[in-house]
Amino acid sequence: xxxxxxxxxxxxxxxxxxxxxxxxxxxxxxxxxxxxxxxxxxxxxxxxxxxxxxxxxxxxxxxxxxxxxxxxxxxxxxxxxxxxxxxxxxxxxxxxxxxxxxxxxxxxxxxxxxxxxxxxxxxxxxxxxxxxxxxxxxxxxxxxxxxxxxxxxxxxxxxxxxxxxxxxxxxxxxxxxxxxxxxxxxxxxxxxxxxxxxxxxxxxxxxxxxxxxxxxxxxxxxxxxxxxxxxxxxxx
Amino acid sequence: xxxxxxxxxxxxxxxxxxxxxxxxxxxxxxxxxxxxxxxxxxxxxxxxxxxxxxxxxxxxxxxxxxxxxxxxxxxxxxxxxxxxxxxxxxxxxxxxxxxxxxxxxxxxxxxxxxxxxxxxxxxxxxxxxxxxxxxxxxxxxxxxxxxxxxxxxxxxxxxxxxxxxxxxxxxxxxxxxxxxxxxxxxxxxxxxxxxxxxxxxxxxxxxxxxxxxxxxxxxxxxxxxxxxxxxxxxxxxxxxxxxxxxxxxxxxxxxxxxxxxxxxxxxxxxxxxxxxxxxxxxxxxxxxxxxxxxxxxxxxxxxxxxxxxxxxxxxxxxxxxxxxxxxxxxxxxxxxxxxxxxxxxxxxxxxxxxxxxxxxxxxxxxxxxxxxxxxxxxxxxxxxxxxxxxxxxxxxxxxxxxxxxxxxxxxxxxxxxxxxxxxxxxxxxxxxxxxxxxxxxxxxxxxxxxxxxxxxxxxxxxxxxxxxxxxxxxxxxxxxx
Numbered sequence: 001x002x003x004x005x006x007x008x009x010x011x012x013x014x015x016x017x018x019x020x021x022x023x024x025x026x027x028x029x030x031x032x033x034x035x036x037x038x039x040x041x042x043x044x045x046x047x048x049x050x051x052x053x054x055x056x057x058x059x060x061x062x063x064x065x066x067x068x069x070x071x072x073x074x075x076x077x078x079x080x081x082x083x084x085x086x087x088x089x090x091x092x093x094x095x096x097x098x099x100x101x102x103x104x105x106x107x108x109x110x111x112x113x114x115x116x117x118x119x120x121x122x123x124x125x126x127x128x129x130x131x132x133x134x135x136x137x138x139x140x141x142x143x144x145x146x147x148x149x150x151x152x153x154x155x156x157x158x159x160x161x162x163x164x165x166x167x168x169x170x171x172x173x174x175x176x177x178x179x180x181x182x183x184x185x186x187x188x189x190x191x192x193x194x195x196x197x198x199x200x201x202x203x204x205x206x207x208x209x210x211x212x213x214x215x216x217x218x219x220x221x222x223x224x225x226x227x228x229x230x231x232x233x234x235x236x
Numbered sequence: 237x238x239x240x241x242x243x244x245x246x247x248x249x250x251x252x253x254x255x256x257x258x259x260x261x262x263x264x265x266x267x268x269x270x271x272x273x274x275x276x277x278x279x280x281x282x283x284x285x286x287x288x289x290x291x292x293x294x295x296x297x298x299x300x301x302x303x304x305x306x307x308x309x310x311x312x313x314x315x316x317x318x319x320x321x322x323x324x325x326x327x328x329x330x331x332x333x334x335x336x337x338x339x340x341x342x343x344x345x346x347x348x349x350x351x352x353x354x355x356x357x358x359x360x361x362x363x364x365x366x367x368x369x370x371x372x373x374x375x376x377x378x379x380x381x382x383x384x385x386x387x388x389x390x391x392x393x394x395x396x397x398x399x400x401x402x403x404x405x406x407x408x409x410x411x412x413x414x415x416x417x418x419x420x421x422x423x424x425x426x427x428x429x430x431x432x433x434x435x436x437x438x439x440x441x442x443x444x445x446x447x448x449x450x451x452x453x454x455x456x457x458x459x460x461x462x463x464x465x466x467x468x469x470x471x472x473x474x475x476x477x478x479x480x481x482x483x484x485x486x487x488x489x490x491x492x493x494x495x496x497x498x499x500x501x502x503x504x505x506x507x508x509x510x511x512x513x514x515x516x517x518x519x520x521x522x523x524x525x526x527x528x529x530x531x532x533x534x535x536x537x538x539x540x541x542x543x544x545x546x547x548x549x550x551x552x553x554x555x556x557x558x559x560x561x562x563x564x565x566x567x568x569x570x571x572x573x574x575x576x577x578x579x580x581x582x583x584x585x586x587x588x589x590x591x592x593x594x595x596x597x598x599x600x601x602x603x604x605x606x607x608x609x610x611x612x613x614x615x616x617x618x619x620x621x622x623x624x625x626x627x628x629x630x631x632x633x634x635x636x637x638x639x640x641x642x643x644x645x646x647x648x649x650x651x652x653x654x655x656x657x658x659x660x661x662x663x664x665x666x667x668x669x670x671x672x673x674x675x676x677x678x679x680x681x682x683x684x685x686x687x688x689x690x691x692x693x694x695x696x697x698x699x700x701x702x703x704x705x706x707x708x709x710x711x712x713x714x715x716x717x
Contacts, residue, residue, distance in 0.1 A: 046339070047339035047340045047645065048339070049339065049344045049345075049667070051649070051650050051651075051658075051659045051660070051661070051672075052659060054645075054650050054652075055650075055652070055658070055659075093596050093597060094595065094596075094597075095593075095594040095595050095596055096594060096595060096652060116652055116658075117645070117646040117650060117652040118340065118641070118642065118645045118646050120637050120638075120641070120642070121595070121642050121645070121646050124450075124637070124638055124642075125595055125597060125598065127450070128447050128448070128449070128450050128597055129597055131449065132449075151449040151450050151451065152449075152450075152451040153451075153453075154450055154451070154452070154453075155327050155328070155452065155453035155635070155637070156453065158328075158637070159328055182336075188350070222659060224594075224652060224655060224658045224659075225594075226594040226652075226654070226655040226658065227655040227658055229655070230655040230656075231655075236594055236655055
């Protein structure tokens with residue numbers, strides 16, 4: 001066996017070596033991050049030029065709870081339980097929502113939903129319909145107090161939700177470059193070396209600790225909630 | 237809070253149109269802050285012979301020789317020295333500016349900001365959109381000279397980055413031949429009790445809106461934000477030859493492939509146009525259904541078989557713009573469940589009125605005031621040329637996101653508000669591609685005939701999101717350290 005291939009195998013095996021992992025985690029990545037910190041990428045789906053991609057969009061809203069004790073988390077459970085019926089009736093009135101549910105995950109209350117069309121319109125219509133009910137929920141969320149009443153702070157609330165909606169990693173990995181360029185104000189089409197992609201992803205995960213992996217699966221793509229309702233005679 | 241404002245404190249183009257013959261938009265870059273502030277102060281004072289006076293909202297017996305209003309971009313507010321804390325109080329869509337909202341607005345492909353000509357190719361240099369309105373070009377020239385004197389010489393307040401001239405076509409028509417400027421939000425004003433439709437918050441910051449309980453963000457400090465509003469300035473090229481060519485093709489296809497009687501009542505040609513053949517009449521039906529109005533302005537919903545021009549049925553307005561009777565059918569109508577005006581028509585997309593829509597709470601909430609004029613040479617379908625012509629428009633509303641963008645991204649394109657059109661774009665001004673475009677004509681028997689394969693007829697050639705400050709706000713800006 002040649003020296004070169006033995007060296008090659010050694011290098012390939014490095015990521016599994018404990019000393020190398022330690023070095024990467026505690027020295028290399030922090031050093032990179034110090035030299036080239038990535039701004040946090042905004043959440044939610046991005047507007048698309050394809051009409052079919054502008055329906056059935058995913059929201060993964062992660063709202064940190066103000067009180068993370070089990071008592072505080074129980075309050076969140078109660079707030080949803082007491083208001084769920086009204087919230088769901090409101091979503092019905094918004095008209096563009098396929099599904100929505102609430103989840104408590106660690107110290108966060110999450111609202112996970114699938115909706116049609118523009119994100120800002122969805123949130124604005126939601127608040128216009130049931131803002132006063134949702135204020136109860138927001139009162140338990142860290143940073144929520146300045147947004148209450150949400151109907152009177154609707155622009156700020158939309159920005160806040162955008163900030164707390166999970167970043168959706170692009171379906172085509174190299175699109176990450178374009179999103180980082182846009183966020184940093186660099187020109188579209190700035191050239192990047194393909195081999196820097198893993199490094200960029202690692203650094204981006206420093207800024208966006210949680211993310212949604214791609215746009216997700218759809219059994220019937222390109223169809224809006226109203227079209228489903230209309231087709232099945234459910235009244236839209 | 238909901239008291240009607242002092243009209244003298246508002247810029248005059250917000251609540252009323254001037255209905256003048258010519259317009260000139262000057263795109264200015266602030267070069268010297270202090271000099272630009274002197275210009276603002278002089279234009280507010282209105283008594284300087286060196287600077288055009290800002291036209292206020294006060295209702296005047298006689299308009300001045302030149303009406304003058306201005307909007308500031310985010311970059312412009314910054315260049316004038318607006319403190320960062322107050323800059324941050326402006327809504328996100330305004331801060332980001334039109335070019336960064338391109339995907340939402342359908343500005344891609346040939347409409348992408350990257351392909352806009354100067355000065356809109358460098359949005360960071362677009363600070364002020366100053367608009368002059370007059371009856372004669374000579375008046376515009378005199379006022380332009382005043383601004384240019386301030387741009388050059390000892391003042392050097394601005395660099396004139398771009399100029400766009402427009403004019404009013406005879407009969408308020410637009411390049412595609414439709415009569416325009418018919419439906420506008422009419423603002424509730426206690427002084428004018430019979431015009432009770434849209435609350436003041438539709439077009440002015442700091443007042444109740446149509447959306448119950450919703451308060452749009454008013455930038456701080458209050459003197460800067462209150463009684464201001466936002467205007468979307470757009471340069472929209474209209475492919476008039478492409479549109480007329482398509483109408484020919486559509487009429488050919490309808491005659492070849494369909495039972496034409498489903499669209500055209502036997503013998504109705506002559507009522508659509510005295511000299512029209514069946515082919516010519518079908519062209520006009522396609523044009524009318526795509527727009528939602530016949531080219532003479534008759535709403536398709538009111539008269540689906542032929543236009544009512546010259547007929548007294550419509551209640552056509554007098555030459556001074558006031559309707560003759562109590563009911564103006566050109567605007568006083570709605571879209572019921574059996575309306576033959578296609579759901580996908582331009583008019584039903586941008587303003588579905590009281591018609592059933594998916595977003596049940598959004599009826600009547602996304603209204604815009606439109607102040608548009610035509611640019612480019614006259615259009616004569618018989619004489620081919622490559623000239624660019626189209627529309628220079630201000631689209632005014634108190635919240636860019638809730639009004640202009642909301643219409644553009646979910647209704648005009650995508651068609652989310654009605655399941656029968658979702659996935660299609662506005663046939664007249666949408667971001668269409670022949671490979672995917674479709675539009676359903678409504679037939680006389682209640683069915684539909686689908687048209688496919690039409691191109692994009694309107695291309696964005698520039699624009700910016702501007703803030704139209706009140707007079708006290710302009711005064712505040714003129715005094716910033």
